[in-house]
Amino acid sequence: MPITHPRLFMLLAFTASTALARLPDPTTPAGYVAHLLVNEVPFPGERGYRSEQDTAAAMEQLLHVLDRRLERIPTPYTQQQIAATRANDILDIITVGGEKGQFDGFYRDAQGRPAMVPRVTERIDNLNRIASQGKPGTFARLLTHAGDLATAYLAEQQRPSDRHAAVSKAERQPATGGGYSWMTDEVRYHPGGNFLRIEDTDAGSLGGNRFFTLRKAPR
């Protein structure tokens, strides 16, 4: 039967879209952060996927990197040296450098609004679509986890436990501890500068990403 009542149609449309949307609205700070967390980790079937727990842990450590670049700069570094900006807003940490900046594909548009390149939104739309098929499973739980992490962090400064906080050595050199960067987990990807690769034994490889801490004594 066709839906003829406009209010009923609107209600159904709203219900359908909220069923699909497991991430906060990307135009909100929590939604934007959550979209970055999802964009950077593998889901089942994708290259680099190991387990739900591994992908969830990767999201948590990604959030720590953002937080450390924003609020936990170790002495004697400056925020400019590590995050390529001076900022007190997590959105500025993410979007610094434009489309090819610190976090590929996340930038501010001409009006200064946080934006994402189409490939990011395409993938997340696909993940949302898959998550909505059948009984909620791994896809839905991981999307929800990203949203919960970002929301709790931005609303209440809640940080998950940090697997990299106690790292004291990396690449055989004294390290500051804590993750300050991540890249695809292949040796050819290294952020350079004073970043040091966190070893597997210190949970340096999570969700297809390699995390990097900092040299204790900068070069």
Added chain:
Amino acid sequence: MIARSLLLGFTALVLATPVRAETLGFDYLALVMQHLYRWHLDETVLIQVDPTGTLTIHHRDTTPELDDTDRSSYRELLIPSIRYRVLLKKADYDVPELGITITNKEYRIIKAERVDDWPGDLSGFEQVDLDAKAMMDYLFSVRNQRTYPDEALIERMRRALREHLTGPSSPPVQGPQTVYIAPLSRVSNNLWVYWENAGRLIRYSSDTDLDTEAFWAYEKLGVRVYDLSTDVVISFAEAAGSNAFVTRDWAARALFNCVVFGQRLIITPGEPVAVPAGETTP
């Protein structure tokens, strides 16, 4: 033909048999070496192999904690003479949301890297000793070998590429577009494409095998595009901390494998699929 007979004869050149040789057969190890040769090794690496000696490969099970219904297995493979570490995965798990099972016929390379820190104790590893000269001869003989997707896979690629070329991530295009599909690797689920008109490298990747239905359920998820006009640096030190770039050395290798070894296709977005005779010759 020579390459095939060399590969099939490789088993006879093994000097010692590991306890679980059936886990990683010798023909399989030759395919891994061939993949490394094409996608990873450079002139500084193979020179370290003593052609009169033994090429030893160590391997062990490294399956991590997996999801409850995941039956996948992982192996780590160490090749001390070239200082390479290769991580392998044989996927076997269900994705109920899509009603598919992610599987690999054999172990697939999920990571290969040159390492400086080498484990001192290799007692937990199984060991295979291969004749180094035979391996070098084999690698030399297959250096130009090209395995292309079959007709069905090419057809799917055409459809996927046609959709990608006109998708929101792509620049506006007009008229026929030239793409090169790199030869397939039997031990990797990466498929590389160079889109000449746009100067872009496209990587299709998945946990599942390329020739399965499951791969195409993920085709839109596992796409990574590198714009060679903006995404290439000599060294990551140029943009410390950024994850947006690839190195020129890496891009050059990918381009070589696509353009020199690849299969050339002409795709016209918006037109029905047609495969003119001879068009797919490299």
